[in-house]
Amino acid sequence: MMNRRQFVYMGGAALFASIPNARAATYDLLIKGGRVIDPSVGLDAIRDIAIAGGKIVAVEADIAGDASQAIDARGKIVAPGLIDIHTHAGRSKEGPALLVQDGVTGWVDAGSAGADNIDQIATVARTGPQVGRALVNIARTGVISPGGELHDLNSANVALAQGAIARNHDVIVGVKARLSNNVAGANDLEALRRAQEAAAPFNLPVMIHVGQNYSPMRAILALLKRGDIVTHMYAPGMNGILDDKGVLFPEVTAARRRGVLFDFGNGVADHFDWDTVEKATRQGLWPDTFSTDWSVTSRRPASSICRMSCRSSSRSACRSARSLHVPP
Numbered sequence: 018m019m020n021r022r023q024f025v026y027m028g029g030a031a032l033f034a035s036i037p038n039a040r041a042a043t044y045d046l047l048i049k050g051g052r053v054i055d056p057s058v059g060l061d062a063i064r065d066i067a068i069a070g071g072k073i074v075a076v077e078a079d080i081a082g083d084a085s086q087a088i089d090a091r092g093k094i095v096a097p098g099l100i101d102i103h104t105h106a107g108r109s110k111e112g113p114a115l116l117v118q119d120g121v122t123g124w125v126d127a128g129s130a131g132a133d134n135i136d137q138i139a140t141v142a143r144t145g146p147q148v149g150r151a152l153v154n155i156a157r158t159g160v161i162s163p164g165g166e167l168h169d170l171n172s173a174n175v176a177l178a179q180g181a182i183a184r185n186h187d188v189i190v191g192v193k194a195r196l197s198n199n200v201a202g203a204n205d206l207e208a209l210r211r212a213q214e215a216a217a218p219f220n221l222p223v224m225i226h227v228g229q230n231y232s233p234m235r236a237i238l239a240l241l242k243r244g245d246i247v248t249h250m251y252a253p254g255m256n257g258i259l260d261d262k263g264v265l266f267p268e269v270t271a272a273r274r275r276g277v278l279f280d281f282g283n284g285v286a287d288h289f290d291w292d293t294v295e296k297a298t299r300q301g302l303w304p305d306t307f308s309t310d311w312s313v314t315s316r317r318p319a320s321s322i323c324r325m326s327c328r329s330s331s332r333s334a335c336r337s338a339r340s341l342h343v344p345p
């Protein structure tokens with residue numbers, strides 16, 4: 018069985034073969050009739066896209082001309098590659114390949130590893146089939162789950178984190194600190210201060226994972242600068258973004274105003290709940306970004322998790338995705 022793309026390609030080849038002196042195709046690939054969404058230029062319209070020499074050479078309503086290959090994209094969305102800013106894809110060399118099937122052409126491993134083990138993640142980032150980057154965990158061990166990597170504050174070693182950034186400066190784009198009570202307990206604020214200290218000489222952002230925090234959200238947000246990221250933004254309490262009456266703390270909107278970014282961070286069940294999502298969005302707090310946390314466990318019921326999360330029909334790919342899941 019040939020798929021549609023092969024069929025179109027072979028149809029084109031047959032056509033050229035039957036016409037003597039057929040001139041060479043103008044384009045290598047023509048994507049016809051899709052709904053093209055490109056936020057970088059404010060475009061959301063039905064367009065054709067022509068590609069030649071590995072580059073997009075035309076985006077127009079109706080592109081005439083020959084192409085070696087054509088794709089009928091009517092009824093489909095055609096968009097630039099997606100960037101998932103909170104994954105754990107770098108933990109395994111199989112990880113990046115799994116993202117390709119979902120249109121993810123750029124990923125960030127968000128703190129799977131710290132100074133002790135980041136070099137392995139950096140190698141995966143450098144060799145993956147798409148653009149890969151990593152956040153170094155302020156805890157030298159990286160994620161420890163269950164247990165929590167910041168219960169021993171000695172693990173949050175600024176000098177070691179800076180050394181890790183210096184030797185992997187090409188792929189490390191920030192510092193990660195997981196601040197949940199079950200990860201950091203009462204060490205949350207000091208761990209975040211150290212994360213900022215590690216990032217400062219390199220002018221890098223810090224991403225914090227929040228949810229059921231020991232310290233109040235206002236104390237946590239006070240330590241964030243422009244460009245820093247709050248992932249799992251809709252995590253329910255304790256010490257989430259809403260007060261006891263369901264009203265957003267003023268510090269949340271103030272943080273957004275000064276350039277702190279809020280990321281959905283799919284994660285697991287205690288990383289968001291719909292009650293928090295509805296109350297926060299009604300008050301205007303929508304996400305800046307949607308990331309996946311490389312997780313399939315926020316879907317229910319369990320029997321449908323694999324089918325829904327792995328759009329690939331490949332069962333082995335689905336199993337790999339599940340085995341790669343990093344617990345909260």
Ligand SMILES: [Zn+2]
Nearest residue numbers: 103104127310
């Ligand atoms: Zn994560």
